[in-house]
Amino acid sequence: MSYDTQPKASHFIDGAYVEDTSGTPIPVIYPATGKQIALVHAATPAIIDQALAAAHRAQKQWAAMSGTERGRILRRAADIMRERNHDLSVLETHDTGKPYQETIAVDATSGADAFEYFGGLAGSLTGEHIQLGENWVYTRREPLGVCVGIGAWNYPTQIACWKGAPALACGNSMVFKPSEMTPLCALKVAEILYEAGLPAGIYNVVQGLGEVGASLVTDPRVAKVSLTGSVPTGKKVYAAAAAQMKHVTMELGGKSPLVIFDDADLENAVGGAILGNFYSSGQVCSNGTRVFVQRGIKEAFLKRLTERLSTAVIGDPLDEATNFGPMVSEKQMNIVLDYIKKGEKEGARLVTGGKRLDRDGFYLQPTVFADVTDDMIIAREEIFGPVMAVLDFDTEEEAITRANATEFGLSAGVFTRDLSRAHRVIAQLEAGSCFINSYNDAPVEAPFGGTKMSGVGRENSKAAINHYSELKSVFVRMGDVEAPF
Ligand code: NAD
Numbered sequence: 166m167s168y169d170t171q172p173k174a175s176h177f178i179d180g181a182y183v184e185d186t187s188g189t190p191i192p193v194i195y196p197a198t199g200k201q202i203a204l205v206h207a208a209t210p211a212i213i214d215q216a217l218a219a220a221h222r223a224q225k226q227w228a229a230m231s232g233t234e235r236g237r238i239l240r241r242a243a244d245i246m247r248e249r250n251h252d253l254s255v256l257e258t259h260d261t262g263k264p265y266q267e268t269i270a271v272d273a274t275s276g277a278d279a280f281e282y283f284g285g286l287a288g289s290l291t292g293e294h295i296q297l298g299e300n301w302v303y304t305r306r307e308p309l310g311v312c313v314g315i316g317a318w319n320y321p322t323q324i325a326c327w328k329g330a331p332a333l334a335c336g337n338s339m340v341f342k343p344s345e346m347t348p349l350c351a352l353k354v355a356e357i358l359y360e361a362g363l364p365a366g367i368y369n370v371v372q373g374l375g376e377v378g379a380s381l382v383t384d385p386r387v388a389k390v391s392l393t394g395s396v397p398t399g400k401k402v403y404a405a406a407a408a409q410m411k412h413v414t415m416e417l418g419g420k421s422p423l424v425i426f427d428d429a430d431l432e433n434a435v436g437g438a439i440l441g442n443f444y445s446s447g448q449v450c451s452n453g454t455r456v457f458v459q460r461g462i463k464e465a466f467l468k469r470l471t472e473r474l475s476t477a478v479i480g481d482p483l484d485e486a487t488n489f490g491p492m493v494s495e496k497q498m499n500i501v502l503d504y505i506k507k508g509e510k511e512g513a514r515l516v517t518g519g520k521r522l523d524r525d526g527f528y529l530q531p532t533v534f535a536d537v538t539d540d541m542i543i544a545r546e547e548i549f550g551p552v553m554a555v556l557d558f559d560t561e562e563e564a565i566t567r568a569n570a571t572e573f574g575l576s577a578g579v580f581t582r583d584l585s586r587a588h589r590v591i592a593q594l595e596a597g598s599c600f601i602n603s604y605n606d607a608p609v610e611a612p613f614g615g616t617k618m619s620g621v622g623r624e625n626s627k628a629a630i631n632h633y634s635e636l637k638s639v640f641v642r643m644g645d646v647e648a649p650f
Pocket of ligand 1: 315316317318319320342343344345373374375376377378379382393394395396397398399401402415416417418419449450451547549575614615619620
């Protein structure tokens with residue numbers, strides 16, 4: 166392989182690469198071949214301490230800079246990321262297996278968007294003035310301190326940036342732990358931030374499995390934890406953070422409904438369902454994996470969906486023509502294969518796909534089940550792979566009730582030409598990130614996050630500022646103090 170995927174060292178702390186080979190080895194496997202392409206080591210307690218000490222030491226000085234100065238550094242990082250989009254995308258493809266056709270369009274670019282957007286906002290973060298007769302209150306928007314970011318493996322560059330950008334804009338420092346499945350990309354994000362002028366210690370990356378994440382969460386120097394991961398991990402991290410009353414953002418899993426009415430534009434609805442189920446080989450938290458299709462359009466929908474899926478170009482993710490890549494790991498592939506077996510066993514109709522491809526790497530076929538019922542496991546649990554469940558429905562009320570009958574609440578989508586119905590239905594769906602006649606758009610300007618078990622807090626947009634800062638209110642009395650005695 167000509168591309169050098171081995172990082173200079175496992176961790177990036179206090180503005181420099183740091184190694185400690187006594188930590189647990191973490192081999193990095195290229196999902197398209199199953200071969201090892203790099204090796205990093207999990208952070209030892211000494212490395213974790215080094216990262217937190219650096220973040221703690223540097224934060225106050227960073228917070229004392231003006232927002233405009235902080236923002237300038239973030240915007241410079243955004244420019245560097247865009248200039249290096251090709252290299253960063255090739256690395257993201259090696260880390261995750263996602264096709265270059267995707268990574269060149271959405272990964273480093275959405276990371277750069279976050280640095281640009283929050284860099285732009287940094288200078289305008291203010292408190293307010295509240296006049297109370299001759300007295301007054303002013304509020305100061307203050308950073309939280311040291312923030313910990315913990316990432317999932319599906320969007321390693323994006324997650325490192327979506328957490329880092331608002332945290333840094335608000336004057337916090339960060340220690341970021343990527344997923345052990347995809348440890349490479351966050352190191353590049355750290356490198357670029359320092360090249361852009363970030364002071365040492367403000368954005369640090371340490372590697373490790375769950376236990377490294379757990380030690381970061383419980384360290385008393387940490388004020389806030391932002392996790393992107395599964396619901397079971399979210400419960401553990403939220404509970405550990407609560408024990409010390411830390412702030413949290415929880416971006417967790419989903420089993421989101423996509424409701425397609427008879428009057429929808431068929432091509433657009435099929436396109437939305439494809440985007441909401443097969444992008445990144447289905448490894449997207451907000452995917453609309455329960456596709457409720459009104460009975461009148463069902464067969465036409467399935468026919469067109471199958472036709473379009475048959476044109477998917479599955480293969481070498483580095484080939485620009487490939488638009489469907491492997492699963493991130495053998496383990497995740499087997500989890501998904503297991504769900505496919507359960508779907509067949511429970512009597513769902515396999516319309517297309519369902520098999521592993523006979524080639525190196527962790528490739529599955531895009532898979533569609535029809536005649537799925539609400540009680541089936543494939544309609545209830547997050548599969549996190551390319552498996553779409555199509556469920557029939559008759560009335561609007563029925564679709565809403567059934568769509569909401571889940572513990573998750575990350576996303577929801579509606580396809581219909583009747584815009585009053587679209588708004589009426591979306592208003593009743595219990596989800597944080599919703600779509601009308603579209604699916605899975607995630608612009609940095611819009612809040613992103615879930616309700617119910619899918620999470621707490623919001624990433625992106627001005628809303629993220631509230632999750633990385635807090636208000637101090639200061640009462641100022643202009644006259645004498647009147648005390649009762
Ligand atoms: P995961 O929960 O297994 O791991 C997520 C991260 O948490 C990893 O870095 C892991 O090392 C760490 N971790 C595990 N146990 C921990 C503990 N006890 N304390 C601290 N950290 C711990 O999730 P995954 O398999 O990497 O990712 C897939 C999941 O992430 C899916 O459920 C998906 O829906 C979700 N996800 C959500 C979003 C979102 O924005 N809502 C985005 C992407 C992925």
